[in-house]
Amino acid sequence: MTDISIAREYMNTMAELLLIMESSPIPVMSYVSLKDSEWLPADVTDELELAIQRGLDKGLEKLRELLHRIQGSKELVRYAYTYQLLCWMDRHISYEKKSEPTVVSLYDMLPISEGKTISVGALNDNYRETKIWINPKYDTFMGYFDAEDKTVFRKISNRDAHWKMNGILTKISYSVWDESLEFKNIIIPIDVKKYKKRGEFKVAFTPITGLKDPLVLSFPDVEEKRLKQRGIALDGHKDADDILNRFCTSWKAACVKKADLFFGPEMMGTKQMYERKGDYLKILVDLIEDIKKEGLTPPSITIMPGIWKNGESMTLLVDGEGRIIGSQRRHIQFIDRADKMVEDIKPVPKREFCIIHLPGAYRIGGLICAEFLPQEGNDSVERLCRDLCCNLLIVPSFSAGEYDYMSSLAITKPYGTSVIWGNCCGAYYYSPRIIGGVSVAGTDYVERLGSHARCGHKCKEGQSCLFCIKLPAATRMSKPDTMPLDGTIEHMLLEM
Numbered sequence: 001m002t003d004i005s006i007a008r009e010y011m012n013t014m015a016e017l018l019l020i021m022e023s024s025p026i027p028v029m030s031y032v033s034l035k036d037s038e039w040l041p042a043d044v045t046d047e048l049e050l051a052i053q054r055g056l057d058k059g060l061e062k063l064r065e066l067l068h069r070i071q072g073s074k075e076l077v078r079y080a081y082t083y084q085l086l087c088w089m090d091r092h093i094s095y096e097k098k099s100e101p102t103v104v105s106l107y108d109m110l111p112i113s114e115g116k117t118i119s120v121g122a123l124n125d126n127y128r129e130t131k132i133w134i135n136p137k138y139d140t141f142m143g144y145f146d147a148e149d150k151t152v153f154r155k156i157s158n159r160d161a162h163w164k165m166n167g168i169l170t171k172i173s174y175s176v177w178d179e180s181l182e183f184k185n186i187i188i189p190i191d192v193k194k195y196k197k198r199g200e201f202k203v204a205f206t207p208i209t210g211l212k213d214p215l216v217l218s219f220p221d222v223e224e225k226r227l228k229q230r231g232i233a234l235d236g237h238k239d240a241d242d243i244l245n246r247f248c249t250s251w252k253a254a255c256v257k258k259a260d261l262f263f264g265p266e267m268m269g270t271k272q273m274y275e276r277k278g279d280y281l282k283i284l285v286d287l288i289e290d291i292k293k294e295g296l297t298p299p300s301i302t303i304m305p306g307i308w309k310n311g312e313s314m315t316l317l318v319d320g321e322g323r324i325i326g327s328q329r330r331h332i333q334f335i336d337r338a339d340k341m342v343e344d345i346k347p348v349p350k351r352e353f354c355i356i357h358l359p360g361a362y363r364i365g366g367l368i369c370a371e372f373l374p375q376e377g378n379d380s381v382e383r384l385c386r387d388l389c390c391n392l393l394i395v396p397s398f399s400a401g402e403y404d405y406m407s408s409l410a411i412t413k414p415y416g417t418s419v420i421w422g423n424c425c426g427a428y429y430y431s432p433r434i435i436g437g438v439s440v441a442g443t444d445y446v447e448r449l450g451s452h453a454r455c456g457h458k459c460k461e462g463q464s465c466l467f468c469i470k471l472p473a474a475t476r477m478s479k480p481d482t483m484p485l486d487g488t489i490e491h492m493l494l495e496m
Contacts, residue, residue, distance in 0.1 A: 002105040006056050010104045011124040011172075013063055014089055015132040018174055020070065020082045021165055022132075028164045031083040038080045040066075045088075052092065052102045059102070063089070086165055093171035095138060095359070110136060112189045112359065117319050119326065120185050123172065133177040135388050136185060137170065138359035141201075143442045143475040156391070156442035156475055157416030163387045175387035182352045183388065186317065186325050188300055192360030195260075200470040201361060203394075203420055204259035205449070206250035207435055207467075208268040208305060210425030210459030214238055215267065215398075222344050232336070233344035234308040240270040244283075246464040247273065247305060249496045251287055253466045255296040257492075264305030265424035266313065266330075266369050267398040274307055274316065276324070285322035298322075301356060306330075306368060306396055311346035313368060315396065317354060326354040330368035332378055334399075353383065355390060361473070365390035369397040372421070373404050374411070385415040391441065392471070395421040402434040409439035409446050416441045420469055422449070431457040436467065438489060442475035444482040452489045464494045 021028065048066070052059025066085060070078045092103050095112075099105040112118060123134040143156040159167070166173050175183070195201050208214075215234055222231035237243055247264060254262045275282045281304070288298050298320045306315040313330040331351045333343045356364040365384035372381065372395045384390045393412060397405065405421050412419055422436040436449035449467050450457070459465075468490045476483040 002056060002099075002108065004108040006060060007104055007106055007109050008123075008125060009060055010063075010089070010093075011134055012126045013060070013067060014086065014172065015124040015126055015130040015134055015174070016067055016071075017082050017086050017089075018132045018134075018165060019130045021079065021086070022176065024079045024164070025076065026079075027160075028083070028168065029160050031080055034080055038077055040081050040084050045084075048088070056102075056104060059092075083165075087168065090169045090171050095136070095171075106136070110187060112187050117186065117188050117323070117325050120187070121183065122177075127177050131177050132174055133181070133183060134172050134174045135183060135355065136187070136357060137173045137389060138357055138363075140363060140391050141195075141361055141473055141475070143477045145476065145478045154477070155416060156477070157389075158414040161386065161414040161416075162389060163382075166387060166389060173387065173389045175383055180350055181383070182350055184326055184352060184354045185357060186354055187357040187359065188319065188325075190300060190358045190361060192358075195361055195473045199473050201473060202257065202259045202261075203469045203471065204250075204254035204257060204262045204299070205420065205422040205436060205467045205469065206247065206254075206262075206264050206465065207423065207425045208243055208246050208250075208264055208464075210433075210455070210457070211239075211242075212426060212429065214243065214424075214426040219341070220344055222342055224342075224347075230341045231344040232341045233311075234267055237268075237270060240272070243268055244270055244272055245496050248283070248287060249464040249494050250466045251284075251302070252291060253492060253494050254468070255291045255298055257466070257468045258297070259299045259468065261301045261303070261364070261394070262299040263303035263394055263396055263422060265398050265422055265427070266306035266315070266396045267308050268305035268424055269307035269315070273304060279324055280322045281316060281318050281324055284318055288320075288322050300358070301364070303328075303366060303394055303396065306398075308345075311344055313343075313345050315366070315368065317356065317366075326356075328354050328366045328368065330371055332369075332371040332375070332380070334370040351380075353380070355384070355388060362392045363388070363390045364392045364394060366394045366396075368395070369399060372397075373408055381412060385412050385417045389415070391416050391418065393417055393419045395419060397421065398424045398427045400427055400429065402428060406434060406437050406446075406448065409437050413439065413441050418471055422467070425457075425459060433457055438469055440471060440475070440485060440488070442477050442483070443485060445485045445488070447489060449489060449491070452491045454491045454493055462496050464496055466492045466494060468492065
């Protein structure tokens, strides 16, 4: 293991080098083709290797010396040197408890162990000075293709899609930071061999209800920059007990289907669903106790149906023990052009994004409703997927509009990001409904949940439902045919 102060200073040094690359006069990928004469002299790189062999502190000392030389230079070649040092540093990072003496282990900063969830912010503590926020980047599921007599593994993302050095670095990702932005990394250790053995990662979604107008709404005035607007707000639910029963029935069915992640739509969270028991969510603690008696295992992650209260729309993230591990707020208001109204969601001075890391499998981000859609001033997708390399987005919504979501599902494919969007059937007045959609990165697959609905798009009293989506643990990217994904979506009708 590496002394935590050395690991932190190593990250700080990377942040300073990344700041230099932000002003690179040529695209980052262009450095791949530079002639040997543009790189650091061989004697300099030899000195660096010898220094780190004498000890990580000596290697870091040499890196700082080279950094200061680059910072004091005005020659264009300093960008090539910076690129080279960043690649070298990336190769000398590990997340393992036991690593080579010449490798900087981040284990003490991120001491993951079975059954223990941890939360961290930036890996560097100089992000305020450098305006660079560094995130962990564990290995994730890969794509593969068959080439003659061998199987070749490759990244699912497009070669040049990620922001600058993010497409090159394999151990960290980063985003340009300012005071209005923050990221919370939630790391959940998993048995990745289990997913690879069964060949899939299962996500379960319940639309909760298709009963018309399930919400109690009010219409307050909203003020933005001293300009008054017509507003709309959620005051409650017409039948909170029915919604709770539907949630509980669907969540238990997700356990029967061995789902790894469960989520519900925006605005369908009731007061009882959000009752806490210390650091735990009472409803899930009770449900977990029930299903364990039946020999079932809860999902590793539950993203609760969203709640909207006092101008705040948010959801809670809960682990397999019922422990609250984070919350995700919505930062973007939806403006209803047809009815000329805006949601009464208060603006926040800081956008906070949670990223759930399942080492070896996924980096999962969540965007609520309108925050997923392209619109003026909204760079949420770019931050999570282009910069911080999330490879799965979960998008819960309560929306009377569905086509905007379907047409946006594939926009993250160049980043290697799959998307699962789920809507509440009660939000859309007409039948049939799209309900939600799935886009699988590395394939041509974009599919509607509604195309698999077995209910005739009519919600019956005393009946709930669940969609189970199977994402491949390894995506076949062979030509000319795309990976067959029949059976990816399954719809189940459940008696309450």
